[in-house]
Amino acid sequence: MRDAPAKVDPDTSSPASPGSIELTINGELFRHTGAPDMPLLWYLRDVLRLTGSKFGCGVGQCGACTVHVAGKAQRSCLLPVSALAGQSITTIEGIASGDDLHAVQQAWIEEDVPQCGYCQAGQIMATIDLLKRKAQPSDADISQLTNLCRCGTYPRIRKAVKRAAQLMADARAAEAKADDAKANEVKP
Amino acid sequence: MSRLTRRQFISVMLSASGALLVGVRSSSAAIEPKVPMDLLGEPLTSLGAFVRIERNNRIVIGARGCEIGQGVITSLPMLIAEELDADWTRVRVEQLPYGYEIGPDGPTNRYGAQGAGGSTSIPDGWKDLRQAGATARWLLVEAAAQHWQLPHERLETDAGHVVHPDGTRLPYAELVERAAAILPPTEPVALKKPEQFRIIGKPAKTVDARAIVTGRAVFGIDCYLGGALTAVMLRCPHLDGSVESVDDSETRKIAGVRDVFLIDGPVPGSPLETNLAAGVAVVADNTWAALKGRSALKVVWKPGPWTQESSTSLETQALEALKGEGTVVRRDGDMAAARKAAKRTLEAKYHVPFLAHATMEPPHALVTVEPDRALLIGSLQSPGGASRLIANLTGLAREKIEIRMTRAGGGFGRRLTNDYVAEAVMIAKKAGKPIKLLWTRDDDLRHDFYRPYGVHQLAATLDRKNQLTGFSHLCAATSKVYRVPRDDQESPPGTACLEADDFPAALLPNLDKRFFSLQSGMPRGYWRAPLHTFHAFAVQSFIDEIAHETGQDAVQLRLKLLGAARELDYSGHGGPKFDTGRLAAVLNRCAEAIEWKRKRNDGRGIGIACHFTFGGYTAHAFEVSVDGRDLHIHRAICVVDVGRVVNPLGVDAMMVGGTIDGLSTALNLAITVKDGQVQQSSFGDYAIGRMAQMPHEVEVIIMDSEKEPVGAGEMGIPSVAPALTNAIFAATTVRVRKLPILPELNRLL
Numbered sequence: 001m002r003d004a005p006a007k008v009d010p011d012t013s014s015p016a017s018p019g020s021i022e023l024t025i026n027g028e029l030f031r032h033t034g035a036p037d038m039p040l041l042w043y044l045r046d047v048l049r050l051t052g053s054k055f056g057c058g059v060g061q062c063g064a065c066t067v068h069v070a071g072k073a074q075r076s077c078l079l080p081v082s083a084l085a086g087q088s089i090t091t092i093e094g095i096a097s098g099d100d101l102h103a104v105q106q107a108w109i110e111e112d113v114p115q116c117g118y119c120q121a122g123q124i125m126a127t128i129d130l131l132k133r134k135a136q137p138s139d140a141d142i143s144q145l146t147n148l149c150r151c152g153t154y155p156r157i158r159k160a161v162k163r164a165a166q167l168m169a170d171a172r173a174a175e176a177k178a179d180d181a182k183a184n185e186v187k188p
Numbered sequence: 189m190s191r192l193t194r195r196q197f198i199s200v201m202l203s204a205s206g207a208l209l210v211g212v213r214s215s216s217a218a219i220e221p222k223v224p225m226d227l228l229g230e231p232l233t234s235l236g237a238f239v240r241i242e243r244n245n246r247i248v249i250g251a252r253g254c255e256i257g258q259g260v261i262t263s264l265p266m267l268i269a270e271e272l273d274a275d276w277t278r279v280r281v282e283q284l285p286y287g288y289e290i291g292p293d294g295p296t297n298r299y300g301a302q303g304a305g306g307s308t309s310i311p312d313g314w315k316d317l318r319q320a321g322a323t324a325r326w327l328l329v330e331a332a333a334q335h336w337q338l339p340h341e342r343l344e345t346d347a348g349h350v351v352h353p354d355g356t357r358l359p360y361a362e363l364v365e366r367a368a369a370i371l372p373p374t375e376p377v378a379l380k381k382p383e384q385f386r387i388i389g390k391p392a393k394t395v396d397a398r399a400i401v402t403g404r405a406v407f408g409i410d411c412y413l414g415g416a417l418t419a420v421m422l423r424c425p426h427l428d429g430s431v432e433s434v435d436d437s438e439t440r441k442i443a444g445v446r447d448v449f450l451i452d453g454p455v456p457g458s459p460l461e462t463n464l465a466a467g468v469a470v471v472a473d474n475t476w477a478a479l480k481g482r483s484a485l486k487v488v489w490k491p492g493p494w495t496q497e498s499s500t501s502l503e504t505q506a507l508e509a510l511k512g513e514g515t516v517v518r519r520d521g522d523m524a525a526a527r528k529a530a531k532r533t534l535e536a537k538y539h540v541p542f543l544a545h546a547t548m549e550p551p552h553a554l555v556t557v558e559p560d561r562a563l564l565i566g567s568l569q570s571p572g573g574a575s576r577l578i579a580n581l582t583g584l585a586r587e588k589i590e591i592r593m594t595r596a597g598g599g600f601g602r603r604l605t606n607d608y609v610a611e612a613v614m615i616a617k618k619a620g621k622p623i624k625l626l627w628t629r630d631d632d633l634r635h636d637f638y639r640p641y642g643v644h645q646l647a648a649t650l651d652r653k654n655q656l657t658g659f660s661h662l663c664a665a666t667s668k669v670y671r672v673p674r675d676d677q678e679s680p681p682g683t684a685c686l687e688a689d690d691f692p693a694a695l696l697p698n699l700d701k702r703f704f705s706l707q708s709g710m711p712r713g714y715w716r717a718p719l720h721t722f723h724a725f726a727v728q729s730f731i732d733e734i735a736h737e738t739g740q741d742a743v744q745l746r747l748k749l750l751g752a753a754r755e756l757d758y759s760g761h762g763g764p765k766f767d768t769g770r771l772a773a774v775l776n777r778c779a780e781a782i783e784w785k786r787k788r789n790d791g792r793g794i795g796i797a798c799h800f801t802f803g804g805y806t807a808h809a810f811e812v813s814v815d816g817r818d819l820h821i822h823r824a825i826c827v828v829d830v831g832r833v834v835n836p837l838g839v840d841a842m843m844v845g846g847t848i849d850g851l852s853t854a855l856n857l858a859i860t861v862k863d864g865q866v867q868q869s870s871f872g873d874y875a876i877g878r879m880a881q882m883p884h885e886v887e888v889i890i891m892d893s894e895k896e897p898v899g900a901g902e903m904g905i906p907s908v909a910p911a912l913t914n915a916i917f918a919a920t921t922v923r924v925r926k927l928p929i930l931p932e933l934n935r936l937l
Contacts, residue, residue, distance in 0.1 A: 034444075034474075035443065035444070035476060035477070035480075037476075037480075038474075038476040039476065042474065042475045042476040045410075045475070046474040046475050046476070047474070049219060049412065051219065051403070051406070051407075051410035052402070052403015052404065053403070054407075054409070054548070054549070054597070055409065055475075055550070056548050056550075056629065057629040057870060057871050058479075058628055058629060059629075059870060059872075061870060061871040061872060062548070062629075062871055064548060091403065092401075092402065092403030093402065093403045093404070095402070096402055101398075101401070101402070105402065108397070108401045109393065109397045109398060109401060112393040112397065112837055112841065113397075114257075114394055114397055114400045114401070115257035115258070115841055115845050116255075116256060116257030116547075116548065116549070116595070116596060116597050116598045117394075117396075117405055117407075117595060117597070118407060118547075118548040118549045118597030118598060119548050119597075120400055120401060121400075121401075121403045124401060139884055142879065143879050143880040144879075144880070145878075146878055146879070147878075147879075148548070148871060148876050149548075150546060150547060150548045150598050150600075150849070150876055151257045151548075151598060151845045151848075151849070152844060152845035152846070152847065152848025152851075152852065152882075153841075153844070153845060153848075154848055154879045154882045155844050155848070155882070155883070155884065155885050155886050156841070156844065157879070158879070158884055158885075
């Protein structure tokens with residue numbers, strides 16, 4: 001990917017302008033040549049038209065704008081693009097692999113979590129991060145999620161987090177089994 | 189190089205160099221909600237305004253409502269699909285635009301009722317959308333009857349097929365062209381009997397959940413139009429204040445800022461029909477430039493006439509007002525005589541604050557205004573109101589105004605007013621460009637149509653046997669009827685603050701309900717389940733206090749008051765009848781679920797409350813404990829009767845959400861005023877509840893009912909606050925009579 005030319009902000013001047021910032025978003029390399037202090041959220045939304053990350057407060061309180069920077073959940077409304085040079089960022093649009101949803105997205109659908117749906121991208125990004133740290137989260141762990149939901153979907157989010165943890169555990173078990181089977185095959 | 193050429197150049201350059209596709213993500217890329225092809229444009233495959241059948245027999249159903257999280261994008265199409273006999277798993281739903289048009293008999297809406305307010309979408313749809321589905325089915329059966337040369341009556345339908353008496357199945361897709369050419373019947377078509385339902389009453393998940401969880405669902409704020417500029421406003425923080433002077437020199441230096449200009453506020457005292465406040469608009473190439481430009485403004489404000497207004501002065505005003513006569517809302521018997529004859533009179537005052545709606549997606553509007561047409565794309569609750577407003581502001585005929593609704597990031601009543609649409613139109617006219625207007629969270633909390641503030645004074649008279657003989661409910665509040673459009677000025681006293689026929693009206697010989705209007709410069713509006721949120725808090729808390737003071741069981745006292753199951757007249761929204769038996773039934777079921785009779789001796793307390801709202805009956809019960817200053821909610825139960833249920837999963841969602849919203853609001857939230865300015869400006873000082881504060885589960889029990897269905901968006905809230913304060917009293921003997929609960933509980937403990 002690094003070898004491919006970076007995409008530039010189409011509305012700004014020459015791609016080679018000094019002070020441009022390169023960053024990887026959902027596996028694609030981009031070069032930002034606009035205001036370096038522009039928060040990542042507005043770069044994603046206004047420039048790249050990746051609008052899944054939402055604006056809710058602009059001061060890091062609500063979590064609607066949560067993305068992953070180097071795999072960790074971060075609130076993109078507070079992150080100037082200038083601080084992200086060379087970083088790899090994943091947004092809600094980059095979580096599924098093609099048509100295959102991430103287990104957390106799948107669990108969200110199965111538990112029918114969304115009401116208005118506005119905060120849910122952020123909730124999902126925060127949950128994926130939580131499940132990386134705690135594969136089998138306790139209720140207390142889930143209570144550490146601080147993303148706001150104005151519709152009050154918290155009880156269904158709680159169920160969906162547990163379901164996602166189970167889906168991921170099942171997938172790991174299936175993978176391990178497949179690996180074992182493979183290992184057995186190659187044995188003489 | 190002109191903008192356009194440069195953009196083309198970059199596009200070409202990058203594609204030539206083998207980079208990933210560009211153009212998809214250029215900042216000129218428009219994101220516009222799709223207008224369904226039609227439903228309007230393909231007459232050969234469309235059956236009426238709501239149904240299109242594709243060649244692969246996939247059925248497309250138009251969703252006419254404003255989806256604000258209440259689930260109408262799923263539940264309304266279910267009504268059509270049921271009567272159409274569609275295979276729900278093969279149905280695709282598309283959001284319809286606003287359907288204003290000039291018909292043969294004058295202006296009409298081709299889709300019927302589209303607004304979201306008062307929990308009316310389901311009852312409205314129950315009346316006409318099933319008929320729309322049944323008519324489309326009738327046409328398909330008629331087409332099959334012609335094809336097979338059989339009488340219409342001998343054919344049946346099943347899951348997107350017409351079925352021949354010999355079992356042969358013809359997909360709707362093969363019949364639709366012929367069906368579209370048949371004249372629909374002039375008389376209404378017979379609807380299914382409930383025992384024939386295959387979709388209504390079965391749990392259905394949100395139809396666009398996949399788009400939501402992948403970030404592809406389009407909300408108003410996600411829409412962009414080529415050539416549109418982004419606008420933000422700095423609004424006057426003083427109620428009814430104005431701009432004294434502006435220094436925009438620093439703002440204009442910021443790259444990307446295109447223009448800065450003043451926007452007038454409404455004339456003080458005039459109806460609040462357009463925007464809410466005077467201010468300075470900053471118009472820029474993108475949001476960040478606009479926000480930076482706004483921070484660089486130096487504005488001197490001229491305070492309005494409300495500089496003396498504060499939450500403290502409002503309370504003083506309310507307590508003083510309550511000593512007066514007020515306006516009679518309902519009076520039965522003679523409460524003064526009941527007081528004289530009483531062995532004992534109990535009295536208590538309950539305080540409820542202003543509330544902001546705080547939709548997760550803040551107000552936003554994307555508009556184009558041209559000499560002969562206008563376009564609005566947005567998250568709306570009242571597209572009809574928006575259409576009238578744009579017509580008034582532009583002079584355009586309403587049929588020249590196109591409105592596309594998107595999924596909305598919450599509503600709660602905030603979007604019933606279109607002040608932000610008015611602002612966007614005013615800015616677009618001045619800028620001469622399409623405008624994407626964004627409100628930030630501080631804009632949203634400081635400028636709203638707030639849930640009214642009030643003090644409720646309740647009194648009950650008791651005879652020697654502790655029997656209730658009279659009930660008085662005096663409400664001093666900032667009336668909802670404030671600077672309303674002319675046609676609303678005839679609203680009866682107490683409108684949206686005190687409900688004449690609410691429990692326990694007509695259940696006691698003596699009743700005295702009066703309203704006392706407070707002077708305030710705060711704009712007021714409808715906030716989810718409007719007056720019921722504070723009405724139920726006052727009444728259902730007071731009933732509990734009466735039970736405690738007279739040594740009666742709080743459930744039994746309510747049941748005794750409700751008496752035998754019967755229908756009472758109810759003049760408010762949700763009437764015309766209030767069924768005491770249905771309220772008693774949800775209360776009983778709730779008491780059973782919380783094990784009301786089981787004594788707790790572990791420091792835990794239980795509380796219960798019930799309420800009738802907009803045709804629905806709800807009871808809540810909570811089990812709580814207070815540990816030091818920490819309130820723990822161990823169990824939360826919600827029992828609801830909304831008549832026949834269209835989507836059980838949707839009703840459950842509304843009850844879980846309503847309960848959590850009710851808890852979050854009752855525990856934490858208040859908008860306060862000081863020196864004529866709103867004090868809250870972020871989720872720091874307007875602290876919507878987070879996961880850790882909320883019960884892990886809300887146990888929802890939906891009553892089986894064959895009554896006409898009503899909506900479920902609002903009845904999940906009113907009984908929450910009183911059930912919770914009743915539970916806190918049971919656990920601690922501390923009675924919280926002032927919302928929000930947590931600061932008051934901490935003061936009292």
